[in-house]
Amino acid sequence: MAKPISAIEKQHPDPLEETSEALAEIGEKIANSREAVLKTLDILQEMQKSGVLDILYGLLKSREKVGTVMIEQINQPKYHHVIKNGFQLLATLESEQLETIFNAMKKGIEQLDQPTKKQQSLSLWGMMKAVRDPYINSALSMMLHFLHGVGKGLESQMQLKES
Numbered sequence: 001m002a003k004p005i006s007a008i009e010k011q012h013p014d015p016l017e018e019t020s021e022a023l024a025e026i027g028e029k030i031a032n033s034r035e036a037v038l039k040t041l042d043i044l045q046e047m048q049k050s051g052v053l054d055i056l057y058g059l060l061k062s063r064e065k066v067g068t069v070m071i072e073q074i075n076q077p078k079y080h081h082v083i084k085n086g087f088q089l090l091a092t093l094e095s096e097q098l099e100t101i102f103n104a105m106k107k108g109i110e111q112l113d114q115p116t117k118k119q120q121s122l123s124l125w126g127m128m129k130a131v132r133d134p135y136i137n138s139a140l141s142m143m144l145h146f147l148h149g150v151g152k153g154l155e156s157q158m159q160l161k162e163s
Helices: 015-032 034-050 052-061 063-074 077-092 095-113 124-130 134-162
Strands: none
Touching: 015 034, 034 052, 052 063, 063 077, 095 134
């Protein structure tokens, strides 16, 4: 007859082996999600360049104070409709539209940093000359189309209210 087992020895895995297995698993997941990881790194790099990461870091460090102030402000009745309308607007926009608009705004903001040749007020003649610039012309055209659409929307709302 066999002898009964009186003591069970637990085998402890080697910490170095555990670490190498974990790294191999992480490396495999990164390789399988290569494009997503690269895009994420690009996003982080752009956020770092623009200072957004520093802002987020500061917000996280003082999150309790910021959170308290935000909740107090959001709980005011005057902001309930603003938040609701903002979400409704975002839900109606296509992602390509948002991307186009935000990229254009980013370029415009970058131009704000560029020093102008002369720091003097722009004359009416100077504005007329500026309209010939193809970039300014396309931006003005886009804004006019936007205003035209807003006007159409307002007119249809007024007609609905009248009937």
